[in-house]
Amino acid sequence: MSTSSSRRFFLGAASAAAAQRVMGANDKVSLVVIGVGGRGRDHINNYAGLPNIVNISGVCDVNQAARERAQSLVEKAGQPKPKEYDNMKRVFEDKSVDAVSMATPNHWHALGAIWACQAGKDVYVEKPASHNIYEGIRMVEVARKTGRMIQVGSQSRSTAHKMRAMQLLLEGAIGKIYLAKGLCYKRRKSIGRAPELASPPPGVDWDQFLGPAPMRKFTELRFAYNWHWFWDTGNGDIGNQGVHEMDIARWGMGVSWPKSVVSTGGKLVYDDDQETPNTQHSTFDYGNGQQIVFEVRGLPSGPDWPLQKRGAHTIGNIFYGSDGIMAVDANSYQIYKGEELVLSEDGKPQGQVWDTKPHMENFLKAVKSRNYKDLNAEIEIGAISAGLCHLANISYRTGKKLEFDSTRMKFVNAPDADKLITRDYRKPYVV
Numbered sequence: 001m002s003t004s005s006s007r008r009f010f011l012g013a014a015s016a017a018a019a020q021r022v023m024g025a026n027d028k029v030s031l032v033v034i035g036v037g038g039r040g041r042d043h044i045n046n047y048a049g050l051p052n053i054v055n056i057s058g059v060c061d062v063n064q065a066a067r068e069r070a071q072s073l074v075e076k077a078g079q080p081k082p083k084e085y086d087n088m089k090r091v092f093e094d095k096s097v098d099a100v101s102m103a104t105p106n107h108w109h110a111l112g113a114i115w116a117c118q119a120g121k122d123v124y125v126e127k128p129a130s131h132n133i134y135e136g137i138r139m140v141e142v143a144r145k146t147g148r149m150i151q152v153g154s155q156s157r158s159t160a161h162k163m164r165a166m167q168l169l170l171e172g173a174i175g176k177i178y179l180a181k182g183l184c185y186k187r188r189k190s191i192g193r194a195p196e197l198a199s200p201p202p203g204v205d206w207d208q209f210l211g212p213a214p215m216r217k218f219t220e221l222r223f224a225y226n227w228h229w230f231w232d233t234g235n236g237d238i239g240n241q242g243v244h245e246m247d248i249a250r251w252g253m254g255v256s257w258p259k260s261v262v263s264t265g266g267k268l269v270y271d272d273d274q275e276t277p278n279t280q281h282s283t284f285d286y287g288n289g290q291q292i293v294f295e296v297r298g299l300p301s302g303p304d305w306p307l308q309k310r311g312a313h314t315i316g317n318i319f320y321g322s323d324g325i326m327a328v329d330a331n332s333y334q335i336y337k338g339e340e341l342v343l344s345e346d347g348k349p350q351g352q353v354w355d356t357k358p359h360m361e362n363f364l365k366a367v368k369s370r371n372y373k374d375l376n377a378e379i380e381i382g383a384i385s386a387g388l389c390h391l392a393n394i395s396y397r398t399g400k401k402l403e404f405d406s407t408r409m410k411f412v413n414a415p416d417a418d419k420l421i422t423r424d425y426r427k428p429y430v431v
């Protein structure tokens with residue numbers, strides 16, 4: 001898209017924002033799911049469970065086969081066949097669309113959300129909120145300027161037992177918290193190697209898939225799920241599964257940006273095409289006697305007391321306080337008190353705990369209320385939690401312990417690290 005056509009698009013976006021309809025209490029939100037691979041299909045299934053407040057009016061993807069599967073899924077859920085879009089810009093130009101739900105790869109989260117807001121659409125965007133720190137800053141700025149809602153897909157913020165656990169921590173259930181530990185021991189087998197192909201498979205718009213990222217030749221491993229393990233498009237497991245636990249660690253301690261970060265590790269054991277580490281240990285120091293420690297292990301690993309191993313995984317958080325310990329995972333929370341660490345509370349939830357539906361319902365309610373403070377995981381929350389993952393990856397990639405100045409959003413005397421706060425965007429996909 002040329003500069004002049006970009007200008008025309010955003011002038012049109014401003015008009016769309018001005019013309020955005022005001023919804024009544026009984027109106028359904030007209031929503032398009034953008035990115036309908038594995039996670040996008042989960043979006044469809046969850047929104048389909050809220051038929052009284054949302055209508056899945058369209059699906060959008062760069063892959064024709066994925067679009068067709070998604071249309072069929074919407075129909076099987078009992079809704080009319082949705083409109084098909086092969087380019088998200090066409091979604092944003094459609095004045096009948098109120099909101100979008102984005103399950104694209106990480107490198108598209110910010111630009112897609114920004115374009116949507118500028119076109120007058122509200123946004124549910126998957127975690128991590130952004131692909132780098134600069135993008136998170138821009139997303140907050142645009143959300144405030146346009147008055148649009150951006151909910152980040154950190155569904156723990158709408159999960160009842162985790163909400164209760166965080167409330168207890170902030171009320172002093174284990175005293176003064178000095179350490180929050182986030183664990184992402186999630187088994188990831190080697191992705192192997194794949195050759196570069198002269199052209200992508202039929203029906204795949206590879207240029208649009210890469211978007212802001214550098215142009216590369218198509219390989220199967222840079223497409224579908226494995227884009228997570230390449231720096232161009234993903235953030236490794238600390239920014240994939242790990243950002244959930246990072247968000248909980250920060251939430252339970254009531255902190256935002258740290259004073260310093262150091263992250264070490266590597267891609268151990270495997271000889272394959274993956275670029276991101278499968279083993280990573282990060283420490284964030286807040287300069288006030290509080291730290292967050294985060295571990296990623298993709299190789300076989302046991303549990304870390306008091307968290308329990310769930311199949312091949314141990315995923316959760318452990319909070320250490322002056323009066324005890326709290327463990328929180330997807331299934332429950334436990335509080336251990338006193339010198340002997342005696343179990344004093346076992347917060348086992350009622351009903352299904354993996355459901356994203358409450359988080360999406362919270363988003364849709366804010367779409368109607370027009371108050372971003374009604375969102376449980378509003379963009380500023382998500383941008384900071386993603387930002388900690390980005391800080392860790394920057395420390396890992398530079399091989400340095402880094403001091404961070406959150407007032408200037410820059411590192412202290414580390415110009416090589418500052419370069420990784422943003423990226424070189426491929427025109428015309430520029431944030």
